[in-house]
Amino acid sequence: MNTIQIEKKEHYTIVQLNRGKVNAINHEMVKELTVTFTKLENDHEVKGVILTGTPHFFSAGLDVIELYGYDEEQIEAFFKAFGQLHIQMATFKKPMICAITGHAPAGGCVFAITADYRIMAEGDKYTIGLNEVAVNIQISNNLIDAYSFWIGRGKAHEAILDGKLFKAQEALSCGLVNKVVALEEVLPMAERKMKQFLKANETILVNTKQKLRKSWLRNLETDGGKDLGEAIELWWSPEIRSKMKDFVESLQKK
Template sequence: MNTIHVTIKDRLAILTLNRGKSNAMNREMITELTDMLLNIEKDDNIGGLLITGRDNFFSAGLDLIELYGYDQEDTRSFWELFLRFGSIITAFKKPLVAALNGHAPAGGCVIALACDARVMAEGKFIIGLNEVPVGIIVPDSIFQLYAFWLGHAAASRSLLEGKLFDPEEALKIGLVDELVKPESIMTAAERKVRKYMAFEPQTWQQSKLNIRAGIIAATSADQTLALDRMLEQWWSPATRSILKMLIDNLKK
């Protein structure tokens, strides 16, 4: 694995996002995450999963620099891959907790939303879905995941504004479940996931799947039409201009 690192500790898999400074997700990373989730889910020796990042980034989201350079065929296949990853992580039946050690906007927030709980480090970090100001249409499946935790009205307002929250704001609205000092993030997240792992597995897992039936259906549904609309906007001059300006700033 080139972009993630996994260790096993007393039946708990600890997955660290490990790609560059900001853990921006490219095709390779999403592929490795998808494969690892599928492997962990069917491994009876692993009872739960904890996902974290490095330094001050959980994940900055998708690697827009790489994605911007794709042609139309590669762009479509990338988004299909990402949406499939979203459906798999949403339907992951074992306990899954995010240790948000730093920034988690956009795609980083999507991973966090798919988890059963989110423990975030205190500090000057951001989390949320900010795609709209960048010119990217958020698929309904991802919005439904957002609304699952924030409620429909709050998720609608936040999405349309491209609102990014600091840790205190995220805790207040229920986007994260606990704030801790950065040096305590792994201890607190492990305590949370092991609490879930202590329950009878079949009962807990089926209860999770029952609770998530709606968002599992949304993320696993045929999203061809939504993807067509999103890609039409992706290739529009307006969005390309916004992305180009953003990428130029990132490169600086």
């Protein structure tokens, strides 16, 4: 694996995003996570999963610099795979915790909202949220429903339209994360929480997770459909391409 690292513990596994400084999401990472979560789902020795990042960055979101250079076939394949990965993580039957080790905007938040419990590093410099509108990427119904499940429909509506990124304490207040702790305590607390989860009967835990998510998951759009078509069409529109070019150039100067 080139973009993630896997550490097996007793009864659970830690999956660490590990792609450069900011863990930007590209097609290779999506493919590796898809393979990994499939294996973890089918591994009877693994009872739970912790998804984490590296210090200061859980994930900065999509690798816009790389994606901007994709051709039509590549971008369609990426958007489809990314959407399917979100569904795979949202329907993952075993308990999953996100140890959010810093920034988690856009794509980073897409991963985080699939978890059962989220622990985030404290500090105003770290933010989390679905700010797709602000970066000119079409958001899907699946992401809106997932966001709304955790923070409520009204709050999600406001935050998505504003392209808002929540600071750690704001995210805690609105229910987007469950705990805020010092950076060095994020992963250890996630491990303690996982061990607490795994004290429960495995079948009861899995069944209860499915019941708790029933209202959310029954509305999942599993084929991409109209959402996928919209995202691709808008990606290639001259106005969006122009704005994306400016954004990419600003990133390259940093």
